[in-house]
Amino acid sequence: MARGVRRVWTALLGLLGLVAVGAIWEGYKAIGPDDGVLIGETRVLPRTTDLAMPHLLDMVRRLGEPVTSAPGAEPLWRAVYDAASTSFGIAAVGWLVGVTVGLLLALLMQRIRLAEYGLLPWIVLSQTVPLIAFAPVVRRWGNQIEIGTWEWPPWLSVALIASYLAFFPVAVGALRGLQSPARIHTELMHTYSAGWWATLRSVRLPAAVPHLLPALRLAAAGAVVGTVVAEVSIVYPDGIGRQLITFAGQASGDPAKAWAPIFGAVALGLVAAVAVSLIGLLLRNYRRGEAL
């Protein structure tokens, strides 16, 4: 009962936060000077013109209007939804690839100590290479891959780049998780003459779950960010990333339109976060260790 009440409160507070953001936006727009707030030459708060800060209501209304003035154009929300779904699919593939690679790396590092010493520094170092530096390289290589009649589709390049951000937290988190069982548990398995595989299945993997779930969440965020950035840098036309750039370019004439794909990207991130927390719900039995 008390739990249900608290859940309602949490939802209410979340909603209240959203309302507060809207209120600050509209409030500042109402009382702020048109030219923004300047300290010396530096503008510390933005202009409040309709061009720089469209009304929230205008943004929402714009979603219902057609994308372009061309006859038969679909409504804006539909275009954003399609682009976001495409990106979500790509991000999901990137996430899967990243999680698989991350888990395999973690297993390898757990199994062979030397691999941990040899690989872990490189895994950490890999994240210092900016995505946009190697995105074009991935695309160029991808373009050259042709197996029989199958050609490397451009979206796969995007997914691959997204997986580059996703694998890192999984590799590090899963390794910590796989190494987390207490000595008493590994010794017990030793007295049962259980091999590496049996110990992995019965002790290490279940014990890794509490470490793995936050890693999966980070990987989801990484996959979404990676997808959006990769779409932009390899000029992939169908996703939300490209749409962000295109609509931003039209903002001078249609300021509210530029905000639509931003909402789309936010929704994309939320859906990804919910999807991962569903995994956490499925594995909640393995999180009992967190309470101990």
Added chain:
Amino acid sequence: MTETTPVPPVEGPVEHSAHDDASTAADDVGRAASATEVAVPAAAPFGPPPPAVLVTGLTKRFGTRKGAVHALQDVELRVEPGEFVSLIGPSGCGKSTLMRLIADLEKPTSGSIEVFGKTVKQARADQDYGIAFQQAGLLPWRTVAANIALPLELHGVSRKERRERVSELAEMVGLTDFVKHHPDQLSGGMQQRVAIARSLAEQPRLLLMDEPFGALDEMTRERMQGELSRIARETGAAVVFVTHSIPEAVFLSDRVVVMSPRPGRITGIVETGIGADAARDEALRENPAFFAKVTEVREALHGVPVAEGGREAR
């Protein structure tokens, strides 16, 4: 309760199990004498049954940064099938190390250990012993039943057999109503009982216990001692029990092995003379003979010479 007594594992000639019973019954009679029969080949096909544990000339050194630590030196120990032996001594005397060596969790520096006439590695592979530690070490994501069944599951016992065995064991440790609970829903004493049930899952003939009641409060501890001695009697398993409580050692054991540190070695063995069949109950704790043995163990621990007959020559 009788149906919970496991049948001793099949081990060839029938005489063996007959011998088992005999040695259990005659536990406190000829212990000193039997301890000198080390020369008998342990795995002789038709000889007396091999001892549950036979430790000969065992030395264990740990290499540390500050140099070698002499954990155990020239340890000789013989534990008969069905016998309850406690290892007692101050910390650093190597009592846990000795138990871990028997469990094949450490490798000896020199000397040999046999468990039922086999190498410790073979005995571990054959699941001849069950083990329990100071911490229950239950897997938190498994229910009580699944925790008890873990060793059975790992060794491919069928689901049906597992379920039967688990309900037997749960009854033996008095947790029938809790098999569906998870460890975090149990008290420390109940968790330790699950651990004991788990150690008994494969009907081992030897139980190795490293201060299993060390983390429990005094009242739970005394109740658990009574239960353990009942379980040991029911299963007929030999027990090697590490403790640093003198009354606990005397209360439970047929023999108390007294150890001292630097280097870790056996300095005395006290026969409690309580007898395997004597009831381990509150009356025993009040018994003057019990107090006398407690005093004897204490004196042995403190290095004061112990009365003749209670101590074995090494």
